Amino acid sequence: MDANERIEIKTTSDPANLAGARHQVETFCHELGMSDGPCAEVGLCVNEAMANIHRHAYGGAVDKPIHLTARRVEGSIEIQIRDWGNGEAPTELPEWKSDPLKPGGLGLICLNQLLDRVEFAAQSDGMLLTLAKRI
């Protein structure tokens, strides 16, 4: 695999790191030939996934590790996000908010609506989330 077709981000669960991570992923999407709209959608999904790790897997801690890799896999971009938190996957991936004014859940809806594949794989010591979108 071409070294330029893979990026790796090792960061922490501090929300201050969200912007940097999504910008890097969006830049990578552009380099793979994705157009602006889909790049932005992938960036948003990475943001939401990492924010959920901060909130839920790590209970709001800001100093816990998050490792992200993004690569081209055939005709898609595949992103894997590993955390070492509580290992609990969401019970469902809702497609719509039944009540738009009810708080919570929008991040998962974004993953469900904007990506082609979302897989939570519980590990013995955390979670591996795989996201994919066609280029």
Place this chain on the structure above:
Amino acid sequence: MSELKTGTDLVPLARKEENAIVAQVQGEIDLHNSPELRSALLQLLLPAPPKKLILNVSGVPYMDSSAIAVLVEALQKMRKAGGKLYLTGLQPRVRGLLEIARLDTIFVLKSTEDEALKAP
């Protein structure tokens, strides 16, 4: 018209015009700085919410779900007080997220501050 201070770069300008508060919001807003936006908006609603809160978000290229939650909280406070919240100048990414959240028909969306000020 009187200027209002919010103490954050996310809302660099805010003013009161008769029964409306008009605020410019700017910058990318995510979980890192959405609490700052929340504080600024809640401060603008004190001591009592106006009839209209007009948020000019033309300087906001990006919002995540935490920023949307702040807007929903402000909307609910405005509704409770019998007022309306207007969003003006939405950029495509922000509009897209509002559509995903099914909030594009719940917020009052206008192109410009003037349109929002003149709206019933």
